[in-house]
Amino acid sequence: MTTLTAAPDTPSVDNEAIARRAAAKNRRRVKAVVFHLVALAATIVVLYPAAWMVFASMKPNSDIIGNTQLLPDVWTIEHYVSALSGIGGVSFWTFFGNSMTLAVLSVVGTVLSSTVAAYAFARISFPGRNAMFAVMIGTLLLPFHVTIIPQYILFNNLGMVNTYIPLLAPKFLAAEAFFIFLMIQFIRGIPRSLDEAARIDGCGHGRTFWRIILPLMRPAIVTSSIFTFIWSWNDFLGPLLYLKSPSLYTMPIALRQYVDQTSVSDYGAQMAMAVLALLPVMIFFVIFQRFLINGVATQGIKG
């Protein structure tokens, strides 16, 4: 908008034009400075808790409480040593591996079940499809509490408590409607002429899906996979309900156990453990932030 005022420059009003252009340039510069000042202030506020966590994990315990300083006076890795030494006789890497196994299997399950469901909703016409689509959208708004108790009873009766099945079954059965919806939207953007060409060449739905649609869905699959991984990694209530023996614990459950067991004053080790538990999520975020933010911006996936 500022460029508009400076645009018509006739030689007769040379000085005036130059002055006006300089003023516009100044205004633009002031605007940029204000923007960066405010944005930087907000960045500090937003990043402070995370930065504090990281630095606290490298401070001696006596400096974590009763101290407002962000950076450690004395740097130490002792907290990481004690965090990595495990909890209650179970190695740290067991928890890490359990979380990783669950997260990876969750991704596999979600991708398998959601892509086929999305293809059916987006590309196949069959009786009951619209009604089922409406039901699926409805499950997006349903509070999960209404199902956790009967689900627990169900898995308890099937003897599956204290296994990973209750945590993975919803993933393999496309229970997260958000991803189906995201994929449907994506498939709708793929030209139907591709399907028709495949049909003329004699492909049924199976081969059209596998050869044509699935390869083109890669961005949607990547976005869904990253979110599934992070949500599975951070999941607390599911493992809290279903995992009883420490050798099956995931990172968040182990972390909570750690906080309950260690003496109240050993904040450093708790912080170190907290950092380690978030590390994979942060790495994922740094690598895939574009996919994550596009997923949120276009589909409104919750954080």
Added chain:
Amino acid sequence: MSSPQSASASGMTVAAPAQHLQRTDAETPLKQKPQRKYSRADTRAGFAFLSPWILGFVGLTAFPMLASLYLAFTDYNLFTSPTWVGWDNFVNLFNDPRFIQSAQVTAGYVLLGTPIKLASALAVAMLLNMKQRGQGAYRSIFYAPSLIGASVSIAIVWKVMFTNDGIVDRIQQMVGINIGGWVGNPAMSLPMLILLAVWGFGAPMVIFLAGLKQIPAELYEAAECDGAGPVRKFVNITMPMLSPVLFFNLLLETIGAFQVFNSAFIISGGTGGPAGSTMFYTLYLYLRGFQDFKMGYASAMAWVLVIVVALITLILFRTSKGWVHYTGDER
């Protein structure tokens, strides 16, 4: 959905002879066969592709919902079979001071936390929409907390930061406020959790920002020509144009706020303390169901929540007609 098919199937016997006669007509192709709306192959493929979802919906959502509706009217402890108690659970709920408190705590959290979170999200989105250099980097940084805000790690960080003599308390002492740590203070523990929720403003912010970018620049230019200041532009252009996005965020964040669990569980050590000030609805439901094994009672709680959330959704949709503007409708 199946009505066209079943209608044509039942009409078949009557229509068959007539059809036979018609075959000699010149215009047979039109009414040759009752045109099926769905091909057999499509129907079969559709259900095959959808079978995981159907199985999941029936087994993990529909059946459990009915089961919990039944359990809500029973006394059930997981070990002996459920006994029917009629409306007792619901009557007891509303005479249970801890239930009332959990409803109040959750209501306070939803009513305070959601508007503050959305206002912060909108303010930062408008800042980033100034189209300055570095916008993308700021957006990524501001988004990050919403990914980890509900994690156990961050709940523990919050607990240590807000404990007695922790960093927040220290800063308070420096400016002469002596209220101690927020964790152990029943008046401050809910604000502490609301702050944690607000910290995760990034997800609605990204959605707001995407919405702001959709607003045509001509609207602002035209308003400027008419002499509108920033306030007028915000009230008369930004808000109406952004209202569908605001509605979406409001709905999602409100429903999400009802379901908060992790942070309250971790910070209070699973007790909802101090003095029940962090006894969220979901936390109380968990304690009743999985610690006291009052599964009938907890199911009744779950259904009360479903009804409340459904009512709020309905009210939001109803009132949205008054303030949500879809540009498509106006033209």
